[in-house]
Amino acid sequence: MTMQPAREVIYRHTRIVRIAHWINALCFLLLLLSGLQIFNAHPHLYWGQAGANFDTPWLSLPAFPDLITLPSHRDLAAGRNWHFFFAWLLVINGLVYIAMSLLNRHFARDILPERDELKPRHLWQEIVHHAQFKRITGPAAKRYNTLQKLAYVAVIFLLFPLIVLTGLTMSPGFNAIAPVFLDIFGGRQSARSLHFIAANLLVAFLIIHLVEVVVAGAWNEIHSMITGKFVVPPTTPEPQP
Amino acid sequence: MKKDFLTRRKLLTGGAITLGGLALTGCDGLSASPDFRSFLRTGEALTFSAQRALMLHQPLAREFSERDISPIFKANGTKNPNTPAYNALAAGNFANWRLRIDGLVERPLTLSLAELRALPSRTQITRHDCVEGWSAIGKWRGAQLGPLLQSAGLKPNARFAVMHCADNYAGGPDMYYESIDLIDGFHPQTILAYALNGQPLDIAHGAPLRLRVERQLGYKQAKYLMRIEMVERLDGFGRGKGGYWEDRGYEWYAGI
Numbered sequence: 001m002t003m004q005p006a007r008e009v010i011y012r013h014t015r016i017v018r019i020a021h022w023i024n025a026l027c028f029l030l031l032l033l034s035g036l037q038i039f040n041a042h043p044h045l046y047w048g049q050a051g052a053n054f055d056t057p058w059l060s061l062p063a064f065p066d067l068i069t070l071p072s073h074r075d076l077a078a079g080r081n082w083h084f085f086f087a088w089l090l091v092i093n094g095l096v097y098i099a100m101s102l103l104n105r106h107f108a109r110d111i112l113p114e115r116d117e118l119k120p121r122h123l124w125q126e127i128v129h130h131a132q133f134k135r136i137t138g139p140a141a142k143r144y145n146t147l148q149k150l151a152y153v154a155v156i157f158l159l160f161p162l163i164v165l166t167g168l169t170m171s172p173g174f175n176a177i178a179p180v181f182l183d184i185f186g187g188r189q190s191a192r193s194l195h196f197i198a199a200n201l202l203v204a205f206l207i208i209h210l211v212e213v214v215v216a217g218a219w220n221e222i223h224s225m226i227t228g229k230f231v232v233p234p235t236t237p238e239p240q241p
Numbered sequence: 242m243k244k245d246f247l248t249r250r251k252l253l254t255g256g257a258i259t260l261g262g263l264a265l266t267g268c269d270g271l272s273a274s275p276d277f278r279s280f281l282r283t284g285e286a287l288t289f290s291a292q293r294a295l296m297l298h299q300p301l302a303r304e305f306s307e308r309d310i311s312p313i314f315k316a317n318g319t320k321n322p323n324t325p326a327y328n329a330l331a332a333g334n335f336a337n338w339r340l341r342i343d344g345l346v347e348r349p350l351t352l353s354l355a356e357l358r359a360l361p362s363r364t365q366i367t368r369h370d371c372v373e374g375w376s377a378i379g380k381w382r383g384a385q386l387g388p389l390l391q392s393a394g395l396k397p398n399a400r401f402a403v404m405h406c407a408d409n410y411a412g413g414p415d416m417y418y419e420s421i422d423l424i425d426g427f428h429p430q431t432i433l434a435y436a437l438n439g440q441p442l443d444i445a446h447g448a449p450l451r452l453r454v455e456r457q458l459g460y461k462q463a464k465y466l467m468r469i470e471m472v473e474r475l476d477g478f479g480r481g482k483g484g485y486w487e488d489r490g491y492e493w494y495a496g497i
Contacts, residue, residue: 030268042374049305050368052375054313071272076372077490078272084497085284172370173292173496176300176456188368188376 010142012230017106020097021225027090028202030082033070035199037079040064045196049187058193091164098156110144111153117146133215138235141216148212155205159198166195278490289494293424302430302455305366310438311377314369316445319417322408322465330407335449340433344403344471347394354435354449360384363432371459372491381453383434387427390471395423399471402426403478404452407465410485419463420475420483420493421454430455433466458495460486 013021043064044057051057066072070082101107116122126147129136136145144152168174169181169191185191213221217233224230271277330338335354343349364382390402406417425431434453435442442448447464454461461484475481480488487493 033268038374042371044375046375049309050311050376050378052311052313052315052371052377054315055311071269073269075272075490077486078278080372080492081278081281081284081490082268082272084288085281088284088287168497170370171292171497172302172368172458173288173296173456176302177292177295179300179303182303188370192374 007234008232010230010232011228012142012224013228014104014106015228016097016100016104018225018228020093020100023093024090024097027086027093028206030070030086031090032199032203033068034079034082034086036064037069037071037074038076038083039196040069040074041076045193046189047186047193048189049182051189059196087164087167090160094160094164111149111156113146113149113153117149122146135216135233137233139232141233151205151208155202159202159205163195163198163202166191166198170195282492285492285494288492288497292494292496296424296456299424299428302367305368305378307366307380309378310366310380314377314379314437314446315371315375317371317459319408319410319464320445322406324407324409327407327465331444331448338449338467340450340466341468342389342393342471343468345396345399345473346390346471347396348392350389350393352389357384357433357435357450361388363429365430365432365453365455367430367453367455369459369462372486372495380438381432381434382436382439383432383450383453385429386431386433386452386469387429389433390423390426393471395471398473399423401472401475401483403470403472403475403483404463404466405468405470406463407467415479415485415488417463417465417485418478419452419461419485420472420478421452421457421461425454425456428454428456456496460484460491461495 039061040063043061044051044053045059046055046057069079071078101111123146126145129145130147135141165181166185168178169185170188175182175188181191182188185194220231220233338354340352340357341349342352361384362382363385364380366378366380368376368378370376386402401420401422404419404421406419408417409415410417421431430453432453433450434447435450437443437446442451447462447466450466451464452462452466472478475483475493479485482488483493484491
């Protein structure tokens with residue numbers, strides 16, 4: 001290590017981002033698996049206020065296999081225990097993250113795209129670059145690229161709020177407290193369908209996220225999300241020690 | 242101090258078990274552990290506290306219009322108690338059926354179906370949400386529970402209404418029962434329903450009388466009511482969790 005020429009190491013992720021990231025990762029995984037358990041109790045989705053066995057679902061699926069449900073055997077009661085515990089943890093973690101990121105300007109500095117970045121020419125360049133699966137190096141690697149920012153904006157401000165609110169709109173208690181969400185989402189069964197769709201989009205995000213971690217350098221990326229320290233990939237190959 | 246220590250230890254143990262369990266054997270072992278299940282159920286306690294804090298003004302569940310009524314209202318759970326005692330009551334069109342309201346009350350009540358029908362009624366078109374995930378909308382008519390409890394006169398230590406039912410689900414040894422607290426008991430939409438969609442309640446849907454507690458899930462809507470017992474504690478019934486499905490792992494507060 002000491003024989004290597006000076007590598008540029010930056011402090012990339014604040015402690016709050018790192019902690020929130022891993023709590024969120026744990027919650028999302030357990031919510032997904034327990035959510036599939038809950039879905040299996042009635043694997044049909046409807047639009048509107050009501051929907052039962054005699055109504056026409058827009059989607060009917062075979063039950064998800066035991067391998068990916070929590071618990072693995074059919075146990076709706078336990079699945080609900082898991083789901084609601086980690087739903088609370090996800091919401092509390094998310095609210096702390098959002099409050100801190102507003103206070104310390106994490107959103108403004110790192111997450112929200114700048115005006116120039118949203119120009120079609122720039123976006124097109126990034127799309128081409130992504131399609132080539134090329135690792136970003138040098139100064140450009142110190143900040144999130146625009147597509148990455150847009151993906152984070154969509155997940156933080158759209159998909160997670162959507163999945164939490166559609167989840168709550170399935171609650172008859174919450175319906176009495178805030179009936180407006182029944183109107184916003186078009187009814188309890190529509191909310192259930194949107195909850196399922198949002199979960200699928202988050203899984204799609206997760207797959208792309210993990211592929212990008214590998215493209216960008218899995219060890220460096222994971223290490224930086226644990227310690228905060230990120231080795232900026234050099235523009236020319238490092239000389240071998 | 243001792244209590245705090247135990248709570249913290251429980252939390253730490255829960256956290257350690259989570260990590261260890263995930264790394265080693267997955268989550269099934271955890272699900273089977275009663276300690277871990279009770280740790281997970283802090284989520285239920287949070288939901289209950291949060292929803293009740295936001296329900297201080299006793300908001301109503303949404304009521305729908307006639308055209309929203311589901312063409313077929315799915316009957317779930319027991320569809321016919323089919324016990325000799327129940328069959329005898331059904332054969333007589335429930336003329337000999339009586340509802341008892343007793344326990345921690347000043348004046349126990351015994352009501353026939355005709356007497357219940359003669360009371361002021363409430364009609365509500367509401368959505369029934371099964372814990373499995375489906376919903377159905379129906380028009381219920383019945384007597385509000387609150388005024389009945391008032392006329393029976395609650396003793397100061399009465400905290401829960403336990404619904405004793407005529408059915409033993411799936412022919413098992415345990416009779417169906419349910420319980421609600423006084424906040425739901427006195428909610429205006431909490432009714433003892435004897436009619437569904439303008440017809441006398443049929444056997445599949447809980448004849449002659451079922452509970453409607455509209456801000457909770459389907460398994461709280463106890464069918465085949467025989468007796469409402471006012472109590473201070475729930476641990477003396479069934480396996481002590483306050484209901485048939487609660488005894489089998491489901492939440493007592495089914496508001497979500």
